[in-house]
Amino acid sequence: MGITSVALWVVLVFVASIQALPEGRGPRYFGLPFGLPFEPAGRPHPGFFPTGHSSPRLFPTSPAHPFFPGHGRPPPVPVPGRGPKPSQSPVSYSGAPIIGTASLPASLSTVVFPSNLPTAGFPKQSSGSSLGINALPQSKTNGNSLLGTFAAPKYPQFIGQSSGGGTGFPPGTGSFPWGNRTANGTNPYRSAPSTGVVRSYNFVIARGTIAPDGVERSGLLINGGFPGPTIEANWGDTIEVTVSNRITGPEEGTSLHWHGMLQKGTPFEDGVPGITQCPIAPGETFTYSFNADLYGTTWYHSHYSAQYAGGVFGAMIIHGPVNAQYDQDLGPVLLTDYYHKDYDTIVEEVMGTDLSLIAPSSVNNLINGKGVYDCTLVSNVTCTPNAGLSKFQFTSGQSYRLRLINAGAEGLQRFSIDNHVLTVIAYDLVPIEPYTTTVVTLGIGQRADVIVHANGSSSDLVWMRSTISSYCSVASQPDGLAIIYYQDANTTAATTNSSTNSTTTTTTAEPTSTAWPIDDTSCGNDALAETVPYYAITPPSTNTSATVQVALNFEINSTGHFLWTMDGSSFRVDYNDPVLMLADAGNDSYPYDPEWNVYDFGSNKSFIVVINNETPVAHPMHIHGHNMFVLNEGLGSWDGSVVNPTNPTRRDVQMLQPYGYMAMQIDADNPGVWPFHCHIAWHVSGGLYVNILEHPELIPSAIEIPSSVNDLCTSWGSFTAQGPIDQIDSGLRRRKRRQRGTEWPRKFSNPLRRTL
Ligand SMILES: [Cu+2]
Numbered sequence: 140m141g142i143t144s145v146a147l148w149v150v151l152v153f154v155a156s157i158q159a160l161p162e163g164r165g166p167r168y169f170g171l172p173f174g175l176p177f178e179p180a181g182r183p184h185p186g187f188f189p190t191g192h193s194s195p196r197l198f199p200t201s202p203a204h205p206f207f208p209g210h211g212r213p214p215p216v217p218v219p220g221r222g223p224k225p226s227q228s229p230v231s232y233s234g235a236p237i238i239g240t241a242s243l244p245a246s247l248s249t250v251v252f253p254s255n256l257p258t259a260g261f262p263k264q265s266s267g268s269s270l271g272i273n274a275l276p277q278s279k280t281n282g283n284s285l286l287g288t289f290a291a292p293k294y295p296q297f298i299g300q301s302s303g304g305g306t307g308f309p310p311g312t313g314s315f316p317w318g319n320r321t322a323n324g325t326n327p328y329r330s331a332p333s334t335g336v337v338r339s340y341n342f343v344i345a346r347g348t349i350a351p352d353g354v355e356r357s358g359l360l361i362n363g364g365f366p367g368p369t370i371e372a373n374w375g376d377t378i379e380v381t382v383s384n385r386i387t388g389p390e391e392g393t394s395l396h397w398h399g400m401l402q403k404g405t406p407f408e409d410g411v412p413g414i415t416q417c418p419i420a421p422g423e424t425f426t427y428s429f430n431a432d433l434y435g436t437t438w439y440h441s442h443y444s445a446q447y448a449g450g451v452f453g454a455m456i457i458h459g460p461v462n463a464q465y466d467q468d469l470g471p472v473l474l475t476d477y478y479h480k481d482y483d484t485i486v487e488e489v490m491g492t493d494l495s496l497i498a499p500s501s502v503n504n505l506i507n508g509k510g511v512y513d514c515t516l517v518s519n520v521t522c523t524p525n526a527g528l529s530k531f532q533f534t535s536g537q538s539y540r541l542r543l544i545n546a547g548a549e550g551l552q553r554f555s556i557d558n559h560v561l562t563v564i565a566y567d568l569v570p571i572e573p574y575t576t577t578v579v580t581l582g583i584g585q586r587a588d589v590i591v592h593a594n595g596s597s598s599d600l601v602w603m604r605s606t607i608s609s610y611c612s613v614a615s616q617p618d619g620l621a622i623i624y625y626q627d628a629n630t631t632a633a634t635t636n637s638s639t640n641s642t643t644t645t646t647t648a649e650p651t652s653t654a655w656p657i658d659d660t661s662c663g664n665d666a667l668a669e670t671v672p673y674y675a676i677t678p679p680s681t682n683t684s685a686t687v688q689v690a691l692n693f694e695i696n697s698t699g700h701f702l703w704t705m706d707g708s709s710f711r712v713d714y715n716d717p718v719l720m721l722a723d724a725g726n727d728s729y730p731y732d733p734e735w736n737v738y739d740f741g742s743n744k745s746f747i748v749v750i751n752n753e754t755p756v757a758h759p760m761h762i763h764g765h766n767m768f769v770l771n772e773g774l775g776s777w778d779g780s781v782v783n784p785t786n787p788t789r790r791d792v793q794m795l796q797p798y799g800y801m802a803m804q805i806d807a808d809n810p811g812v813w814p815f816h817c818h819i820a821w822h823v824s825g826g827l828y829v830n831i832l833e834h835p836e837l838i839p840s841a842i843e844i845p846s847s848v849n850d851l852c853t854s855w856g857s858f859t860a861q862g863p864i865d866q867i868d869s870g871l872r873r874r875k876r877r878q879r880g881t882e883w884p885r886k887f888s889n890p891l892r893r894t895l
Pocket of ligand 1 (some may be wrong): 757758759821827
């Protein structure tokens with residue numbers, strides 16, 4: 140690699156963030172994703188939102204933003220519709236640190252926690268055009284990805300299923316790869332199968348040109364596609380993914396996290412840089428290998444900075460027992476808020492001292508990586524109207540499984556299909572007692588498996604919609620659309636290229652169906668009482684000493700940076716010194732860096748973490764290495780009661796409501812270091828993150844870190860040592876496995892927070 144690119148990297152990633160923050164409590168955005176979910180009202184968007192723009196809306200206009208009634212916020216200013224934002228000058232702060240909303244001056248409150256008003260109407264095109272048209276070929280919009288096209292694969296109930304039996308319940312049983320395990324008869328955490336089958340994938344991550352919504356840009360692509368390839372396996376298989384980091388111009392590290400996988404015995408495959416591994420350095424290759432230990436719908440994504448918001452993500456389907464019948468599995472439906480700016484540009488703004496930039500607004504909402512954009516809103520870029528929406532096909536009378544995944548950066552999604560009721564059969568990787576709804580709510584990182592019955596007539600065209608919550612998120616164009624064609628619907632017109640058919644004035648390629656009403660007055664998930672795991676588990680008993688309360692708050696520090704804090708401490712990571720590797724060497728005290736936010740739960744068999752959200756912002760909280768029991772959640776504080784105490788909701792992401800709480804319990808069956816963090820990309824690098832250290836006494840003997848993982852730190856160390864960051868890297872150490880207990884004394888730096 141060239142010196143120039145290294146220098147650029149250093150300037151971008153290390154020097155700017157660290158040297159600007161002399162007090163040592165500043166943001167360090169080479170950590171994990173970070174940001175704020177509320178856009179400053181009136182933040183200028185040069186070239187994006189010219190004043191006076193409006194366009195017909197396919198979606199009902201949301202009521203005026205209620206701005207968290209009942210939470211001590213000022214009363215809302217009625218807003219009759221969605222209009223352009225007024226311009227706003229940069230806002231900075233200097234003075235004594237500000238901690239929490241109570242001490243936040245009103246002049247700053249509206250900047251850092253502004254109301255959210257979408258500014259761009261859905262880009263319905265002018266007459267003679269249609270949203271059913273794909274004006275760009277798939278190769279131009281999404282590269283090698285087939286998602287969103289009629290050529291996208293359908294899925295069997297499991298790999299290797301014999302043909303002829305349809306793709307739903309096979310007529311016979313007893314021949315499943317997972318044996319006779321069932322969704323309601325098998326504890327997946329205790330009795331996962333092992334098939335001995337290895338599913339191998341090769342991923343090459345590199346930059347490439349895409350135009351997912353018609354706006355041409357450089358994206359981070361896996362194997363030349365956006366979104367990345369879908370990983371498919373059977374429950375009990377081993378998944379092996381060889382990842383080659385070929386990101387250049389500039390170079391970046393990377394790492395992939397397999398969201399929701401338990402990684403029992405393999406915490407070093409969890410893909411979190413600075414925690415479970417060093418980043419994969421530019422030019423390097425690393426092979427992940429882990430068990431498909433749960434089944435259902437999940438996704439993988441880069442855990443390096445906010446890199447996944449640049450395109451490094453994809454779906455994962457792990458076939459297993461089913462808890463409801465359906466005819467066909469249509470595979471992943473990825474819901475992603477979308478930004479035209481590069482993720483690192485956004486992170487720089489989020490981490491800067493101009494407080495008017497710390498809550499970036501998404502500019503579009505994509506379904507399976509596709510959308511359309513009103514090209515009159517942009518200039519100096521190549522933009523094609525009607526680039527193409529995702530398309531699905533239904534046959535009347537059939538039932539379909541859709542695997543909904545919120546793989547976005549910030550937006551809370553409300554998914555629906557006009558005129559069709561959805562049956563939710565699983566959340567995250569947990570089958571639930573099926574229940575019906577018209578709108579599925581998914582925070583960042585969450586998934587829902589739904590079944591939809593095609594009860595329309597044979598020529599119907601229907602809108603599939605996903606709408607970013609105006610109440611809980613920041614989106615200037617929140618409306619995502621895709622089209623469902625019934626079997627006799629005219630799909631030919633939909634593929635007409637308008638640019639070569641300019642005389643066409645009418646088309647039938649666009650649905651006229653009406654949206655279900657959306658209740659957008661809460662940032663929570665559907666009620667816990669409604670989301671009952673199909674396989675019942677009663678949480679183990681705990682004692683009060685194994686309960687930890689964590690206050691989630693923010694501060695504007697003395698250098699004027701906005702940071703999220705967990706119990707007063709904003710997380711910072713050291714890519715060169717993964718916490719798990721230290722723990723594996725017998726060092727679980729970390730006395731020299733309390734900002735790693737390590738919570739040592741010792742040898743407790745189970746423990747409870749209560750997060751108290753002292754901010755007016757919702758946070759999707761994600762646990763690694765586990766499904767958490769969600770004992771309760773809501774507004775205010777926890778009264779100790781548990782919803783469905785003999786079988787509480789389990790999942791790996793739960794929405795934490797504004798000024799609310801969530802109480803979650805972990806069955807400590809997985810020695811390792813497990814991140815517990817907000818999944819909003821713009822929040823994590825700013826510190827909304829803790830590490831849960833589980834059974835540290837067992838890690839050195841139970842966890843054998845492969846040499847290939849150690850090698851990552853050697854190559855990352857070489858990469859980072861090539862530039863000026865050498866001077867800050869006093870902690871750069873060789874990655875040889877340390878002898879237990881020989882290098883660091885075992886002591887606790889912050890007994891109040893870190894020990895029980
Ligand atoms: Cu958050």
